[in-house]
Amino acid sequence: MGATTIGSDLLVPRLAAAAGLMVAGVGGVGITVWLGGLHILTLLVLLLPATLAWMCVIILVDRIQLRLDGRGLRVSGRRHQVAYSWNQIERVGLVRYGSHEWLAIWISQEAGRPKQKFMYPAWVDDPGAVLLGRMDTWKATSYELEQTVSRHAEGKWSNDATARS
Numbered sequence: 001m002g003a004t005t006i007g008s009d010l011l012v013p014r015l016a017a018a019a020g021l022m023v024a025g026v027g028g029v030g031i032t033v034w035l036g037g038l039h040i041l042t043l044l045v046l047l048l049p050a051t052l053a054w055m056c057v058i059i060l061v062d063r064i065q066l067r068l069d070g071r072g073l074r075v076s077g078r079r080h081q082v083a084y085s086w087n088q089i090e091r092v093g094l095v096r097y098g099s100h101e102w103l104a105i106w107i108s109q110e111a112g113r114p115k116q117k118f119m120y121p122a123w124v125d126d127p128g129a130v131l132l133g134r135m136d137t138w139k140a141t142s143y144e145l146e147q148t149v150s151r152h153a154e155g156k157w158s159n160d161a162t163a164r165s
Contacts, residue, residue: 003069004069004148004152005065005066005067006065006066006067006068006140006144006145006148007066007138008063008065008066008133008137008138020056021050021053021054023053024050027046027049063078064076064133064137065077066103066132066138068152068153069152070086070152070153071085072084072085072086072153073089073092073105073152075132075133082114082121082130084105084111086156087108088108088110089105089107089108089111089153089156090106090156091105091106091156091157091158092104092105092106092149092156093106093158093159094135094142095127095129097124097126097127100134100135100136101135101136101142102131102133102134102135103132103133103134103135103138104127104132105129105132106129106130106158107129114130121133
């Protein structure tokens with residue numbers, strides 16, 4: 001059986017980036033009017049916020065993918081990846097953390113916790129699990145994820161109360 005890859009939905013981060021660029025544009029128009037016309041200083045002042053907004057998009061918004069196959073699962077992006085084999089994963093399920101529902105894995109002690117990276121899977125003590133990503137960012141429903149996990153690792157998906165607490 002082949003691997004299954006589930007991508008993340010980048011609509012919200014892209015809208016935030018577009019809003020940031022629009023603010024930079026409006027600010028630039030205001031500065032142009034304030035300076036009384038287009039000057040080299042105006043261009044430099046416009047270029048700075050636009051460049052900062054673009055850099056934030058490049059640095060912070062990553063196309064994160066979840067890949068499942070017969071060996072295990074991997075969450076990866078441009079700069080980082082976290083991978084576990086199925087024998088390192090005790091169970092996979094959903095957990096409510098904060099105000100969102102997350103896809104999570106509960107790992108064996110031998111597997112080791114992932115290093116903390118911004119916007120990547122992270123160990124959270126409260127559920128005692130590795131949070132792989134918010135459910136509203138994956139391009140799959142919880143049912144589709146359950147079916148995919150069950151197809152690659154039968155018996156690893158958990159719907160019990162301990163997996164959701």
